[in-house]
Amino acid sequence: MINEETVFDDNIDDEIDIKISNCFDLDNPKSFFLFAGAGSGKTRSLVKALERIIISRGDKLRLHGKQIGVITYTNNACDEIKSRLQNNPIFRVSTIHSFIGYLICYYHFDIREFLRNNLTEDIRELESKPSKSGTKTEINRLTKLASKKERLIELGNIKKFIYNPNSNNTEYNALSHTEVIKIGTYFLLNKPLMRKILITKFPILLIDESQDTNKGLVEVLIDIQQEYNKEFTLGLFGDTMQRIYGDGKPDMEGILPTDWEKYDKIMNHRSQSRIIELINKLRADVDSRKQKARSDKSGGIVRFFAVQSKDDKQAIEIDIMKKMANITGDNGWTALDSVKSLILEHHMAAYRLGFGEMFDALYSSDELKTDILKGTLSEINIFSDIALPILEAFKQGDKFAIASIVRKHSIIFKKSERINYKDGIKQHIEHENHVIEKLCKSYSDNPDITFGEVLEILNEGNFSIPKRYKPFLLRNLQEQIKNDIFEDEPEISNDTFNCLENFLKTKFSQIKEYVAYISEKSRFITHQGVKGLEFPRVMIIIDDSETRGTLFSYDKLYGTKSMSETDIKNEFEGKETSIDRARRLFYVICSRAKESLAIVAYSNTPYVLKEKVLGKGWFAEHEIEVIG
Numbered sequence: 001m002i003n004e005e006t007v008f009d010d011n012i013d014d015e016i017d018i019k020i021s022n023c024f025d026l027d028n029p030k031s032f033f034l035f036a037g038a039g040s041g042k043t044r045s046l047v048k049a050l051e052r053i054i055i056s057r058g059d060k061l062r063l064h065g066k067q068i069g070v071i072t073y074t075n076n077a078c079d080e081i082k083s084r085l086q087n088n089p090i091f092r093v094s095t096i097h098s099f100i101g102y103l104i105c106y107y108h109f110d111i112r113e114f115l116r117n118n119l120t121e122d123i124r125e126l127e128s129k130p131s132k133s134g135t136k137t138e139i140n141r142l143t144k145l146a147s148k149k150e151r152l153i154e155l156g157n158i159k160k161f162i163y164n165p166n167s168n169n170t171e172y173n174a175l176s177h178t179e180v181i182k183i184g185t186y187f188l189l190n191k192p193l194m195r196k197i198l199i200t201k202f203p204i205l206l207i208d209e210s211q212d213t214n215k216g217l218v219e220v221l222i223d224i225q226q227e228y229n230k231e232f233t234l235g236l237f238g239d240t241m242q243r244i245y246g247d248g249k250p251d252m253e254g255i256l257p258t259d260w261e262k263y264d265k266i267m268n269h270r271s272q273s274r275i276i277e278l279i280n281k282l283r284a285d286v287d288s289r290k291q292k293a294r295s296d297k298s299g300g301i302v303r304f305f306a307v308q309s310k311d312d313k314q315a316i317e318i319d320i321m322k323k324m325a326n327i328t329g330d331n332g333w334t335a336l337d338s339v340k341s342l343i344l345e346h347h348m349a350a351y352r353l354g355f356g357e358m359f360d361a362l363y364s365s366d367e368l369k370t371d372i373l374k375g376t377l378s379e380i381n382i383f384s385d386i387a388l389p390i391l392e393a394f395k396q397g398d399k400f401a402i403a404s405i406v407r408k409h410s411i412i413f414k415k416s417e418r419i420n421y422k423d424g425i426k427q428h429i430e431h432e433n434h435v436i437e438k439l440c441k442s443y444s445d446n447p448d449i450t451f452g453e454v455l456e457i458l459n460e461g462n463f464s465i466p467k468r469y470k471p472f473l474l475r476n477l478q479e480q481i482k483n484d485i486f487e488d489e490p491e492i493s494n495d496t497f498n499c500l501e502n503f504l505k506t507k508f509s510q511i512k513e514y515v516a517y518i519s520e521k522s523r524f525i526t527h528q529g530v531k532g533l534e535f536p537r538v539m540i541i542i543d544d545s546e547t548r549g550t551l552f553s554y555d556k557l558y559g560t561k562s563m564s565e566t567d568i569k570n571e572f573e574g575k576e577t578s579i580d581r582a583r584r585l586f587y588v589i590c591s592r593a594k595e596s597l598a599i600v601a602y603s604n605t606p607y608v609l610k611e612k613v614l615g616k617g618w619f620a621e622h623e624i625e626v627i628g
Contacts, residue, residue, distance in 0.1 A: 010267065010269075010294045010295055010296075012266065012267060012292075013040070013041070013045075013265045013266065013267050016034070016045065016263045016264075016265060017045045017048050017049060019261070019263060020032065020034065020045065020049045020235070020263065021048070021049040021052040021053070021056075023233055023235065023261060024049070024052075024053050024056075024057065024204055024233060026057055026060065026061075026203060029203070029204075029229070029230070029231070029232065029233040030233065030260075030261055031225050031229070031232075031233055031234045031235065031257075031259075031260050031261070032235050032236070032260055032261035032262065032263060033210075033235075033236045033237075033238070033252070033253060033256050033260060033261075033262050033263070034235070034236070034237045034238075034263045034264075034265065035238070035239060035253075035262075035263065035264045035265065035289070036237050036238065036239060036265050037239050037241070037242075037265065037268065037289065037291050037591075038239070038242065038268060038270065038271075038279060038291070038587075038588070038591030038592075039268040039269055039270025039271055039291075039534065039591065040265040040266075040267060040268060040269065040291070041265070041267070041269050042208070042237055042265070043077070043080065043081065043084075043208075045237075045265070046070070046081070046206065046208065046237065047081060047084045047085060050068065050070070050085060050091060051085070053068060053090075053204070054085075054088060054090065058090055061090055061203075062090060065201075066200070066201060066202070066203055067089075067090060067091065067092045067201060067202055068090060068091050068092070068202065068203075068204045068205075068206070069091075069092050069094075069099060069202040069204070069205040069206065070091055070092065070093040070094075070206050070208075071094065071095065071096050071099050071205070071206065071207045071208060071213070072093065072094075072095060072208045072209070073095070073208060073209040073212065073531065073532060074095065074532065075095065075166070076532075077208065077532055078093050078094060078095060081093050092202070095165060096181070096207075096213055096214070096217070097165040097177055097180055097181065098165045100180050100181060100183075100184035100217070101163045101165060101175075101180050101184075103184055103187075103188075103194070103197070103198065104180070104183055104184050104187060104194075105161075105163070107187070107194075108158075108159065108160055108161055110187065110191070111161050111175070111183055112155055112158065112161075114182075114183050114186060114187075115151075115155055115179070115183075116152065116155055118182070119148050119151055119152045119155075120152065122144075122148050123145065123148050123149060123152065126141055126144055126145045126148070127145065129141070154172050154173075157172075158172070158173045160173065161173055161174070161175055162174050162175070163175040163180055165177070165180075166374060166376065181214050181217060184217065185214065185216045185217045185220055188217075188220045188221070188224065189220050189223075195224050195227070195228075198224065198232075199224065199228045199231055199232040203231060203232055203233065204232075204233045204235070205221070205232070205233070205234050205235070206234075206235040206236075206237065207221075207234075207235070207236050207237065207238075208237045208238075209237070209238055209242070209531070209532075210236035210237060210238035210249070210252060211238040211239060211240050211242060211243040211248050211249060211252050212238075212242075212243055212244065212245045212248040213248060213249070214247050214248070215247060215248060215249040215250075218236075218249050218252075219249075219255065221234055222234065222255065222256070222257065225257075226257055229259070236252070236256075238252060240252055240253065240286075240287075241283045241286055241287070241289075241584055241587050241588075242531065242584065242587065242588050243584055244527075244528055244531065244581070244584060244585050244588060245528075250576065264289070266290070266291060266292050267291065267292055267294065268291040268292065268293060268294075269294055270534050270591075270594055271293070271297065271300065271591065271593060271594055272293065272297045272298070272299045272300025272301075272594070272595055272596075273293035273297055273298045273299065273300055274299065274300035274301065274302050275300045275302060275590065275591070275593050275594075275597055276291050276292070276293045276300075278302055278590055278597075278618060278619075279291070279587055279590050279591045281616075281617060281618050282583065282586060282587045282590065282618065283587055285583070286583070286584075300593075300595060300596065300597075301324075301327060301328045301595070301596040301597070302596070302597045302599075302619065302623055303323075303324065303327060303597070303598050303599070303623055303624075303625065304599045304601065304613060304618075304619050304623060304624045304625070305320055305323075305598065305599065305600045305601065305624075305625050305626075305627055306601055306603055306606035306607070306609040306610045306613070306624065306625070306626045306627070307320075307600055307601065307602050307603065307606060307626075307627045307628055308602075308603070308604070308606050308626075308627065308628025309543070309545060309602045309603060309604055309628075310628060313352070313543075313602070314352055316600075316627065316628075317341070317352075317539065317541065317600060318336075319627075320539070320598055320600055320627070321333050321334060321336075321339055321539065321598075322334060323625075324537070324539075324596065324598050328595075328596045330537070330595070330596065332536065332537055333537055333596070336523050337523060338536075338537060339523055339535075339537045339538070339539055340523060340524075340525060340530075340535040340537065340538050340539070340592070341523050341524050341525075341538075341539045341540075341541055342524075342525055342526070342527050342530055342538060342539070342540045342541065342589050342592070343524055343525075343526060343527070343541050344526065344527050344541075344542070344543070344546070344547055344552065345526065345546070345547055345548060346359065346363070346373065346526060347359060347360060347363070347546075347548070348524075348541070348543070348546050349517060349522070349524035349525075349526070350514075350517070352524065353513040353514075353516070353517055353522055353524060354509075354510060354513050355510035355511070355513045355514040355517070356510075357506040357507070357510065358451070358503055358506045358507075358510045358511070358514065359372070359510075359514065361499055361502035361503040361505075361506055362377070362379075362380070362499055362500075362503050364499055365495055365496050365499040366495070367495070367496050368496060368499060372518075373518065374518070375515075375518040375519065378466045379466045379468060379469065379500060379503075380511075380514070382455070382458065382463065382464075382465065382466060383451060383454060383455075383508065383511050384511055384514070384515050385409065386405065386409050386458065386463060387439065387454050387458060387508070387511070388511050388512060388515065389401070389405050390402055390405050390406075390436060390439065390440070391439070391440060391443055393405065394440040394443075402436060406432055406436065409463055409464075410432055410461065410462045410463060411462040411463065411464060412428045412429070412432065412462045428462065431461070431462075432461050432462060435457060435458070435460050435461035436461075438457055438460070439454065439457045439458070442454075442457060443508070447509060448507050448509070449507070449508050449509075450504060450505055450506060450507060450508060451503060451504045451505075451506060451507075451508050451511075452472065452504030452505060453508070454508045455469060455472070455473070455504060456473065459473050468496065468500060469500070471497070472500070472501065472504060527540075527585050527588070527589050528585070530588070530589060530592050531588055533592060534592055534593075534594055535592055535593065535594065536593075536594045536595045536596070537593070537595060537596050537598075538589075538590075538592050538593035538596075538597050538598070539597075539598045539599075539600060540589050540590065540597070540598070540599045540600065541600050542554045542599065542600065542601040542602065543601075543602040544561075545602065551578060551581055552578060552581050552582045552585055553578040553579065553582055554582050554586070554601065555603075556577075556578055556579045556582065557579050557582040557583055557586065558601070558609060558612050558613050558616070559612035559613075559615070559616075560603060560605060560608055560609050560612050563577065563579065564578075567579065601613075606626045606627070606628060607626055610624050610626050
């Protein structure tokens with residue numbers, strides 16, 4: 001029996017790929033919006049169109065030193081597209097922050113003036129709105145005021161600004177991620193020369209996930225396209241139902257110029273038809289768009305588990321995986337590494353995987369949190385890149401591997417430092433071996449050894465210790481401060497100091513699971529971080545009681561919790577609510593599944609949850625099970 005969501009013309013969208021490539025005629029450019037829902041083969045369409053450009057217009061672009069700009073959502077997406085295009089230099093594939101950073105990187109004087117004016121206005125506004133002394137609001141105001149005044153003073157000493165899209169940018173002359181977008185948008189809006197530079201260098205600019213691209217920037221780019229519509233092609237790829245960030249454009253299609261081409265892809269090549277039927281129902285309250293399944297994908301399993309909230313959630317989730325194995329007949333559900341579990345916030349994964357204490361200690365610092373999630377925090381990397389590999393090799397009895405790790409990371413083997421160790425090198429190596437033996441023995445004797453204890457052992461060797469750890473390693477701290485030992489060291493804020501101190505008190509054994517998580521080798525990934533990915537088996541874990549924010553509310557979406565006064569006010573005024581945001585996020589995560597999908601929703605009233613969800617019409621009664 002063929003599901004009504006299935007069509008036999010699996011290649012029905014192929015003609016759209018041809019139409020898109022026709023828009024890239026440099027003599028008669030056309031701009032377009034491509035609606036590309038979940039699993040529609042958007043990246044495939046993009047790459048095919050770009051490959052046609054290489055054949056038809058590549059020589060002309062190279063001759064005039066021009067490139068095609070391709071803006072994607074993540075670094076992983078950039079790498080995938082670059083690989084498919086064989087790293088052809090005619091394309092500049094980057095994230096939006098990298099692209100704008102590239103555009104503005106040489107205009108240091110203009111950047112300084114923008115920041116000066118912006119900071120002056122922010123300071124004026126903060127000074128005009130004092131609140132009650134001693135309140136959290138007033139403390140936050142004063143903290144922001146002091147920070148902005150300090151930044152304003154620093155501007156006079158900055159000759160060159162820097163920006164790294166993959167770091168926290170904590171250097172005094174570094175631009176933040178937010179500043180780069182603000183500056184780029186302002187320059188493109190107010191500086192005709194910058195607009196001309198953009199369209200001259202990039203006569204074709206394509207933006208993936210345009211619904212989550214900064215709305216002010218998108219609006220400016222559309223204005224530029226209208227101003228230079230004979231010279232500049234702007235192509236937007238997206239799906240408003242998959243907008244999950246607040247600074248994106250909510251009504252993308254509503255602002256498009258009338259002379260733009262508009263294309264819709266209706267096929268979903270990723271999922272089985274039952275999953276497509278579900279996501280079609282989820283978006284029915286938003287728009288009338290429906291996707292179709294391939295003719296060879298007329299199956300799929302979906303289950304909703306309403307679970308009584310308990311402490312042993314990991315055990316419950318493993319039991320549900322066993323249930324799914326029985327329901328689907330797919331033994332892949334019994335293997336943890338074969339199921340991708342989607343959680344709303346990182347700390348939910350951290351505690352399920354066993355590195356919650358170290359994660360919470362560090363993630364509470366605004367200065368550290370970005371690098372923690374990217375795996376680029378040097379204060380962690382000394383443990384993940386040196387201590388952990390050494391101990392893993394020790395367990396395997398692999399002395400060669402241990403020697404390789406030491407040779408790679410010990411200062412005595414670095415060319416720049418050899419002159420300092422040329423005398424007595426044998427003694428230095430023997431000492432290094434002694435430190436390694438001490439580390440391995442200490443861990444064997446005490447598996448609960450802390451990060452701080454491991455750090456003290458590493459500090460006895462010749463490894464490069466992150467500078468922010470110096471205060472924790474000096475025995476007579478007050479005396480060292482008195483003698484200005486830190487004169488050339490970067491300042492460390494009280495907040496960061498406290499976070500690092502708490503981190504060093506936690507168990508070192510957490511590092512292994514942390515490394516697996518940030519390397520995307522664990523079974524967990526966040527709801528927001530899963531966009532663009534797909535998996536055969538997906539378990540969605542929903543637990544509003546574990547969330548630490550109010551942006552999303554699945555309880556309100558399901559109807560087990562009433563709308564707040566703010567939600568009611570926003571709905572009346574036509575603004576989005578926490579329900580709207582939750583619905584879109586729910587759509588995104590459900591659409592990641594290729595074969596089977598299990599939704600695990602924790603509730604204090606699971607039977608009420610079942611009735612509410614059943615009333616939505618998303619699931620059949622046999623697809624909903626109450627546990628607990």
